[in-house]
Amino acid sequence: MKGKLYGIGVGPGDPGLMTIRAKELLDGAQVIAYPVKKPGEDGTALEIIKQKVDISGKEVVELLFSMNPDDEVRKRCRAENIDRICGMLDQGKDIAMITLGDVAVYSTYMYLDREVRDRGYETEVVPGIPSFCHGAAKAGLPLMIGEESLAVLSMAKHDIGKVEKAVDCIDNIVIMKAFASIREIADMMGRKGIPLSNATVMSNIGMEDEYVGPLETDRKYGYFTTVLIKKKVN
Amino acid sequence: MKGKLYGIGVGPGDPGLMTIRAKELLDGAQVIAYPVKKPGEDGTALEIIKQKVDISGKEVVELLFSMNPDDEVRKRCRAENIDRICGMLDQGKDIAMITLGDVAVYSTYMYLDREVRDRGYETEVVPGIPSFCHGAAKAGLPLMIGEESLAVLSMAKHDIGKVEKAVDCIDNIVIMKAFASIREIADMMGRKGIPLSNATVMSNIGMEDEYVGPLETDRKYGYFTTVLIKKKVN
Structure with a gap:
């Protein structure tokens, strides 16, 4: 069975402002993916969840989203991430992609969500405190x-x-x-x-x-x- | 010692979308207050928290906020609620006033918060998912x-x-x-x-x-x- 992709808003910074549902899903997720603008960059969202969720034993994946002013570079970068996510979903892994604040407020995740759905995978968006x-x-x-x-x-x-x-x-x-x-x-x-x-x-x-x-x-x-x-x- | 007033956003309806902090504060609160527009009305916010918080043993207080078109009637109603809240705070009780969604988005609570602070009590606003x-x-x-x-x-x-x-x-x-x-x-x-x-x-x-x-x-x-x-x- 294919895995499911979750886009999870982890709130503005205070780990107590994560939702109960976000914590439950992160506890259960096999893969935790987090977006960065530069390779090796601090994942603020990752730092937040670590205070409430034990991520040892989970696969933690950094996804690079280029901020290059060239549209084509950014699109290619997104396409590579989507391929990588779909590859993991094909292995039956559930993926929680975390985002700071709310998923619907200026989040890169929404670009991925539709594309992954269009390719026939199940996705779910979990809102967070903006x-x-x-x-x-x-x-x-x-x-x-x-x-x-x-x-x-x-x-x-x-x-x-x-x-x-x-x-x-x-x-x-x-x-x-x-x-x-x-x-x-x-x-x-x-x-x-x-x-x-x-x-x-x-x-x-x-x-x-x-x-x-x-x-x-x-x-x-x-x-x-x-x-x-x-x-x-x- | 005087009690503290918490204005707590419980989110849009799904109890899983309450924050961890909201649940912790509600678990600990001695008094849970909820606003209604008519006496005896269903408290939607109260129904939500009941699914995650055991409210037995807590004092549950319905606060009537009139929607009367007359400004003076609405103000008098608010003033009565504030007196009642301050009375309970004087008894040293911590009060959690719950509100649907987020506290900063069209919530009556914010009228109370400033007034109660101005009277020298401690208050805290806990955001919720709009x-x-x-x-x-x-x-x-x-x-x-x-x-x-x-x-x-x-x-x-x-x-x-x-x-x-x-x-x-x-x-x-x-x-x-x-x-x-x-x-x-x-x-x-x-x-x-x-x-x-x-x-x-x-x-x-x-x-x-x-x-x-x-x-x-x-x-x-x-x-x-x-x-x-x-x-x-x-």
């Missing part, structure tokens, strides 16, 4: 309440125009991967007449240099930095 | 991928204009509480030139009449209905 939910919890703030709307976007490509458009039509804005764009975000808020005190920075949550607090433009923030802007403070 | 993450997992679809943006909003007040504005500036739209607005959503997509096949309905997930599939305007959907519109299908 980092912005953990950030809001730490800040003691709602993402949205009453009739408000929420936008979630990424500043990985420094596209502040996209953020400005969102601010025009949405009540609360979550900006992920914001660490190198804090000044642009502050300037944009100034142009829109939104007080800087309406922004909350949630940075490296659960890590040593965790920071949850006001947006300060002269402060250095870690890689995992999210900004929550509320147009109206309740 | 229903839209579970829906996307069931549908095998990303909420957003690459550089895409996401909007999440509610159609509780039938404000289709708000949805149209979001469609103009955001790539993917999650519309919660959509069950009575399916026709308006379909018409709006027509006006915007978005094929109806770009919408996925996730309805009553985990319940008997669960439906995850295309938006069909002549179908009846349950109360917990969310629509995911993708402007561009990957």
